[in-house]
Amino acid sequence: MGERLRTANRRELGGYLFIFPAFLVMLMLVIYPLIYGGYISLFNTNLMARWNLVGLKYYLRILTDSVFWSKIRITISFTFWTVLGHFILGMVLALMLNVKIPGRAVFRAILLTPWLFPEVVVALVWKWLYNPMYGLINHFLVQLHVIAAPISWLGSPSAALPAVIIAAIWKGYPLIMVMLLAGLQAIPQELYEAAQIDGASPIQAFRYITLPGLRYVLVVSLILDTVWWFKHFTIIWVLTQGGPVDATNVISIDIYKTAFEYFRFGEAASMAVIVFFICFLFGYGYRRMLGDEGN
Amino acid sequence: MKKHKVMTISLFVIFLILTALNFQSYAASITLRVLSTTIVEKPEGNVERQIAEEFMQKNPDIKIEFIGVPMNNVYAKITTLATGGDMPDIFTNVPQFVAQAADLGIVEDLDELLGPDFIKGFYPNAIREASLNGKLQFIPWFSTPLALLYRGDWFKAEGLAAPQTWDDFVAVAKKLTKDVNNDGKVDRWGFAMLGARNDSAMSRYNCILKTFGAYELRRDTSGNWVTDVDSPKGINALRFFTDLYLKDHVVPPGPTEVSYAEALELMALEKTGMMITGPHSIGGILARNPKLAGKIYSVPVPKKEKHVSFLGVYGFSISKTSKHKDAAVKYLKYLISKENLLEWNRVTGRMPCRIDAGKEPQISGPVYAGFVKAMDYAEAVPNVAFYPEIIDIEGEAVQAVLTGQATPEQAAKKAGEKIRAAIRRAQ
Numbered sequence: 001m002g003e004r005l006r007t008a009n010r011r012e013l014g015g016y017l018f019i020f021p022a023f024l025v026m027l028m029l030v031i032y033p034l035i036y037g038g039y040i041s042l043f044n045t046n047l048m049a050r051w052n053l054v055g056l057k058y059y060l061r062i063l064t065d066s067v068f069w070s071k072i073r074i075t076i077s078f079t080f081w082t083v084l085g086h087f088i089l090g091m092v093l094a095l096m097l098n099v100k101i102p103g104r105a106v107f108r109a110i111l112l113t114p115w116l117f118p119e120v121v122v123a124l125v126w127k128w129l130y131n132p133m134y135g136l137i138n139h140f141l142v143q144l145h146v147i148a149a150p151i152s153w154l155g156s157p158s159a160a161l162p163a164v165i166i167a168a169i170w171k172g173y174p175l176i177m178v179m180l181l182a183g184l185q186a187i188p189q190e191l192y193e194a195a196q197i198d199g200a201s202p203i204q205a206f207r208y209i210t211l212p213g214l215r216y217v218l219v220v221s222l223i224l225d226t227v228w229w230f231k232h233f234t235i236i237w238v239l240t241q242g243g244p245v246d247a248t249n250v251i252s253i254d255i256y257k258t259a260f261e262y263f264r265f266g267e268a269a270s271m272a273v274i275v276f277f278i279c280f281l282f283g284y285g286y287r288r289m290l291g292d293e294g295n
Numbered sequence: 296m297k298k299h300k301v302m303t304i305s306l307f308v309i310f311l312i313l314t315a316l317n318f319q320s321y322a323a324s325i326t327l328r329v330l331s332t333t334i335v336e337k338p339e340g341n342v343e344r345q346i347a348e349e350f351m352q353k354n355p356d357i358k359i360e361f362i363g364v365p366m367n368n369v370y371a372k373i374t375t376l377a378t379g380g381d382m383p384d385i386f387t388n389v390p391q392f393v394a395q396a397a398d399l400g401i402v403e404d405l406d407e408l409l410g411p412d413f414i415k416g417f418y419p420n421a422i423r424e425a426s427l428n429g430k431l432q433f434i435p436w437f438s439t440p441l442a443l444l445y446r447g448d449w450f451k452a453e454g455l456a457a458p459q460t461w462d463d464f465v466a467v468a469k470k471l472t473k474d475v476n477n478d479g480k481v482d483r484w485g486f487a488m489l490g491a492r493n494d495s496a497m498s499r500y501n502c503i504l505k506t507f508g509a510y511e512l513r514r515d516t517s518g519n520w521v522t523d524v525d526s527p528k529g530i531n532a533l534r535f536f537t538d539l540y541l542k543d544h545v546v547p548p549g550p551t552e553v554s555y556a557e558a559l560e561l562m563a564l565e566k567t568g569m570m571i572t573g574p575h576s577i578g579g580i581l582a583r584n585p586k587l588a589g590k591i592y593s594v595p596v597p598k599k600e601k602h603v604s605f606l607g608v609y610g611f612s613i614s615k616t617s618k619h620k621d622a623a624v625k626y627l628k629y630l631i632s633k634e635n636l637l638e639w640n641r642v643t644g645r646m647p648c649r650i651d652a653g654k655e656p657q658i659s660g661p662v663y664a665g666f667v668k669a670m671d672y673a674e675a676v677p678n679v680a681f682y683p684e685i686i687d688i689e690g691e692a693v694q695a696v697l698t699g700q701a702t703p704e705q706a707a708k709k710a711g712e713k714i715r716a717a718i719r720r721a722q
Binding site for chain 1: 370371374377378395398399400401480490491492493547548549550551552561566680681683684687690691694695697698700
């Protein structure tokens with residue numbers, strides 16, 4: 001009995017030893033920054049010479065500030081349309097690439113290209129495309145007589161957010177396309193053959209075979225994509241810096257400005273902690289809505 | 296005997312290795328890390344690198360290692376390096392960042408390191424801008440006084456004189472705005488307006504604001520910080536500025552998208568005839584379009600109540616944590632020697648802050664005449680830690696009017712309230 005217990009303990013210890021390196025990495029790269037961020041949020045600090053404890057003052061101020069919530073609304077709007085765009089475009093392209101057509105590998109490579117470009121490059125390319133003086137978009141629209149004169153897409157409060165969302169959709173759809181394509185290829189062909197024999201239409205097959213078959217891939221992709229784009233900074237910053245006025249001022253830009261332009265690190269950290277909980281809620285909500293069935 | 300021979304050879308080899316190691320460590324016993332924003336610019340970077348190379352040749356024991364950072368990211372980069380305990384020996388500093396850098400506690404007091412005799416060699420207003428509470432925070436390298444850059448050849452062709460007042464300015468801007476290729480659409484504009492929400496654009500707007508007699512931030516008679524942005528003069532300045540686009544139509548489409556780089560491009564591509572900027576822009580424009588050599592002139596920024604300019608002093612601080620402060624001083628003194636300042640000015644157009652170099656005929660020639668004159672109207676940038684927030688608030692107000700979201704009165708009122716809140720928060 002005692003010998004068996006000792007063996008079990010040894011095995012357990014071995015297990016702990018095996019996970020220790022991974023735990024250490026997690027501790028350094030994930031847990032420590034999270035805790036440190038929370039710690040900073042309790043101080044009025046420049047992270048160097050000034051550390052004045054303010055407690056929960058910043059949280060109270062932020063949570064009761066209508067400007068903060070208006071920026072959260074812009075962020076949610078940006079995230080919703082971007083993720084929706086990714087899923088519609090990603091799904092359509094994944095379904096097309098799942099069909100055996102000549103040159104499929106070439107199409108896959110081409111459609112993956114936006115994902116390979118750094119975000120800054122993507123933003124600069126779109127900035128040039130949108131330019132009111134030399135941009136290709138204005139040039140073609142004027143040539144086609146769709147618009148009479150060039151439009152400052154990124155300088156218009158009503159057009160700036162859609163313009164930024166289009167750039168973000170272009171950058172992000174390949175990831176969803178690849179994930180959905182992998183999910184599609186895991187669905188057994190027999191199910192489609194059985195459906196065909198039963199007289200199901202392609203739409204019915206999509207509704208009753210494809211979508212349920214993609215359920216887990218959809219949940220994971222949706223959580224990853226939503227959280228990723230909710231925190232997004234680079235493309236918006238390069239394209240508009242949050243402007244004009246506050247038209248594209250998502251919360252990540254506000255956090256950056258508060259920290260690195262106004263040097264109010266404590267306040268920026270409090271905003272970041274709140275955003276962390278919002279992202280956490282997104283993940284939890286998706287899992288509840290779409291069901292994780294023990295996974 | 297054989298044993299003795301082997302031992303002698305071994306000792307000789309060890310001696311050679313040790314000598315080589317010693318020589319190597321002597322050859323570059325000090326490495327100075329220099330964080331510079333000009334090093335990533337063209338043609339500035341080439342000259343700066345060349346000066347560093349010459350310095351290293353003359354001082355083989357010192358190696359210069361540059362960390363290039365664009366100006367727009369430099370405050371964030373310095374803060375990150377400071378909090379990470381990885382400050383370079385020398386770093387870029389400007390009046391807008393002086394208070395922040397001092398607050399971070401990363402700046403070495405330069406008064407003792409340089410000595411009063413050497414400091415006397417700088418223009419006094421450059422020293423004033425580079426100081427905080429009477430202590431020199433950075434060594435002024437060059438200044439970029441704001442003036443109005445204009446296309447002298449276009450002015451001559453239209454029979455126009457350089458504008459002295461804002462009324463003159465609007466009149467000439469309207470004359471310059473035209474359909475050059477006769478396709479029925481305007482393709483050339485009078486003014487390259489910077490309407491982006493950033494420091495570069497708003498420092499130009501603040502110059503205009505001050506010519507109207509209003510200040511974004513100033514001390515009142517009791518020494519407290521106050522703002523005039525929502526005063527009648529402040530509102531007039533905002534209305535005048537935004538009307539250039541909205542009513543006078545002398546500005547190309549999309550001014551809220553225009554930062555310094557885009558404005559420079561507009562001038563280089565001959566799409567605009569005037570721009571408020573510093574002398575460094577001449578180098579930038581000519582680098583993009585050499586055909587414009589000799590066609591660009593300068594004049595002080597037009598006035599409503601008075602002419603105003605900003606010196607735009609730029610320099611280098613020495614880190615408090617640097618272990619090579621003497622070597623850093625040696626390099627910086629070499630950088631700002633008369634010969635190097637004149638070469639720097641010749642290539643980049645940036646004005647020297649040392650009196651001996653400033654007196655040279657090269658600086659007072661016709662191209663720079665407006666900039667030299669503008670230095671007489673230079674006013675200091677408020678060196679408070681919350682100044683970047685003020686700039687952002689002003690940018691929001693300007694953009695709100697330019698995009699039709701608010702009237703000048705509404706935008707100015709909101710900006711005034713926000714600036715006062717920022718002042719209260721900082722106290």
